[in-house]
Amino acid sequence: MLYREAGQFKSSYGADEAIFPIRQDRWLFAAALIVAYVVVPLIASEYWLLSILIPFLVFSLAAIGLNILTGYAGQVSLGTGGFMAVGAFATYKLATSFPDLNIVVVFILAGLITAMVGVLFGWPSLRIKGFYLAVATLAAQFFLIWMFNKFPWFNNYTPSGVISAPPRAVFGHVFVTGAEANSVDKYLFVLSAVTLLALAAKNLVRGRVGREWMAIRDMDIAAEIIGIRPLKTKLLAFAISSFYCGIAGAMWAFIYTGGVEALAFDIDRSFQILFMIIIGGLGSILGSFLGAAFIVLLPLLLERTPMALGFDVPVNYLSNMQSMIFGALIIFFLIVEPRGLARLWQIGKEKLRMWPFPY
């Protein structure tokens, strides 16, 4: 009796258009928000906030960005790391050139700059598809990282090449970057940004824009005969996707690590985000979060479980095991369930909804 659709009659299409048309889903979502905004700040340790929750949120944002482009619009990209780097370095240049600019504005501007770079590198998508587009985005990835390494202007001529976040406050003395920033403030700031951006993404993908993306993904010929302009639609996907990745990169550099070099956003990062959306679910906003959580938590689990059971496993064993598990899971999801953990979650819910009558 916990999870029922029966008896909840939708009185109008309006009710049917809510993000969570089923009441129990709304409660679950509200509960998750309360835990995230109230309970976590009260009980979570520094370690959990800084090393697990903040990177989880930043990864989720990047995964949403890539999911928009690859999962919804069907344009494969291996340039996520490169776009994150653009966001990080744009934030650095803006924050150091205009110290009075509010950090929120800086992040948004950095996102917009990344969006423009994304559009530039998305241009070939009109002509090339699939594998060849992936190669083109790979070229973008290498070019961007090379560029940030090559020209010291991007890091204000610091010899180490590391850009470190200057202290900036959202308002008053609520610092979210720099050494003074307190971890709860950082966490709440990232959480708010990710909540807003995830809701915006969810709204986009379930409306006209999302349907245009999915139409291009599923069959571009048919998309054109219903009036979709392929280039415009693909470039919008590149722009919005890059906006998300750019902000994720900015938060990575400025809030999570506090200082990075371009190498933090190399090709490994691109693959890592790609794995998140494959495991979490292509074409799912929830899946972006699930995939990010999985990839952040799996190493932790692998490290702690043997310890808790009293085994002593060497570290290099663990990292090998991790690669093997990732590899196996990716093959599993690609072949068996391309819609990932999000789909498994949905199936689970449907089972629960029918319970105890399977038919």
Next chain:
Amino acid sequence: MAAAKRIGEPVLEVRDITLSFGGVRALLDVSLEIRAREILAIIGPNGAGKTSMLNVINGFYHPQEGTIAYKGRVRQRMRPHEAAEQGIARTFQNVALFRGMTTLDNIMTGRLLKMRRNFLWQTIHWGPALAEELEHRVFAERIIDFLEIESIRRTPVGQLPYGLQKRVELGRALAMEPELLLLDEPMAGMNVEEKEDMSRFILDVNDEFGTTIALIEHDMGVVMDISDRVVVLDYGRKIADGSPDQVRRDTAVIDAYLGVAHEA
């Protein structure tokens, strides 16, 4: 049956179209017109150039020679999305739906051109953006009722049987509120009952909304039943053009097409 209908002036005039692919002549000097509010059937053996004709009309193929005048405007080439903007919708011989999307979403895509709110509005899904979404949802639901596909509203179309997919594809085209509807073998692979349903839908659309329809069909019974006029293609040439009765008695047609069909 068709006597009461107000068939009007030609809305589309195809003149002297020649289309070839390398050495293959798909269309040779074909002229035809489609008149307002009529149901025109294009028939002919396989490979006659029927699909190519539809592809020329909605901008997929660009003919080497000839012109197309639509609603009085002559053009030589255009993109398919421009055809859509001018009110031409179509379905494909091999269903071309968005397989990962539900029936409802597929039909909603037919409303894209009529939705005006930009992506920033869409990110909030509230106020004017929500009102617009709901307005088009109501329209999509009317089509779902009309085509009697309420029960598969939320089913991803990739999971539907072929006959239903054809129906959803018609629904997506109808959602565009087209002035000219091009249907490429809408009844291929259907059983008798499904064909009857589809014929009824086509007649109703033509009747209720005054939509001009050009369709390709192999089943001569259906063609004779629902069309006002028939154009016959054979090896890329037009060999007949007239009422179903005229065409049925035409010796060239009997030789080229019906003869073949009867032997088969």
